[in-house]
Amino acid sequence: MLNGYIELPEIIEKGEWIDLRAAKDIDLKGPYVVPARKDVDRKVIFNDVKVPLGVAMQLPKGFEAPVLMRSGAYKNYKVVLTNGEGLIDNPYNGDGDQWFAHIIPFEDGFIAEGDRICQFRIQLSQKATKWQKLKWLLSSGIKLEYVESLGNPDRGGQGSTGVK
Numbered sequence: 263m264l265n266g267y268i269e270l271p272e273i274i275e276k277g278e279w280i281d282l283r284a285a286k287d288i289d290l291k292g293p294y295v296v297p298a299r300k301d302v303d304r305k306v307i308f309n310d311v312k313v314p315l316g317v318a319m320q321l322p323k324g325f326e327a328p329v330l331m332r333s334g335a336y337k338n339y340k341v342v343l344t345n346g347e348g349l350i351d352n353p354y355n356g357d358g359d360q361w362f363a364h365i366i367p368f369e370d371g372f373i374a375e376g377d378r379i380c381q382f383r384i385q386l387s388q389k390a391t392k393w394q395k396l397k398w399l400l401s402s403g404i405k406l407e408y409v410e411s412l413g414n415p416d417r418g419g420q421g422s423t424g425v426k
Contacts, residue, residue, distance in 0.1 A: 270406050279381035285316030287375050290367035308366050310344055315361040315380060320412045324390030326351050329382045339373055341365040356416030
């Protein structure tokens with residue numbers, strides 16, 4: 263691991279998606295109940311956890327990366343992504359724009375550094391030009407390569423484009 267980042271994700275022949283790993287150990291706390299009082303109903307509170315995935319990437323222009331939980335994530339850790347799917351768009355490409363998974367644990371547990379919890383693929387975005395689409399069609403596939411710096415300014419984290 264280097265400065266909170268892990269080794270390059272691996273493209274394997276066995277699957278269509280590329281696995282992402284937890285970049286640090288994560289203690290999971292399941293939901294808890296706030297007891298009812300005279301003026302307040304009983305309430306179940308779910309914790310959300312931001313899991314660093316140990317990578318930041320410069321996607322090619324006209325491309326994006328949907329991030330989903332691995333199929334065994336709920337079985338193994340009793341967690342789900344808070345929004346069902348994450349989306350890394352092209353401008354999220356600074357050295358500090360590390361990918362994260364926001365998850366909700368349904369019971370107490372533990373995710374160890376290096377555990378595979380999410381997966382992603384690179385696909386054309388709706389802003390891809392005809393030439394980017396043609397280049398993708400004629401390419402020999404995806405190649406991930408390690409660099410010391412992406413050379414781009416940080417966008418400022420998840421949700422940095424605002425709410426309005």
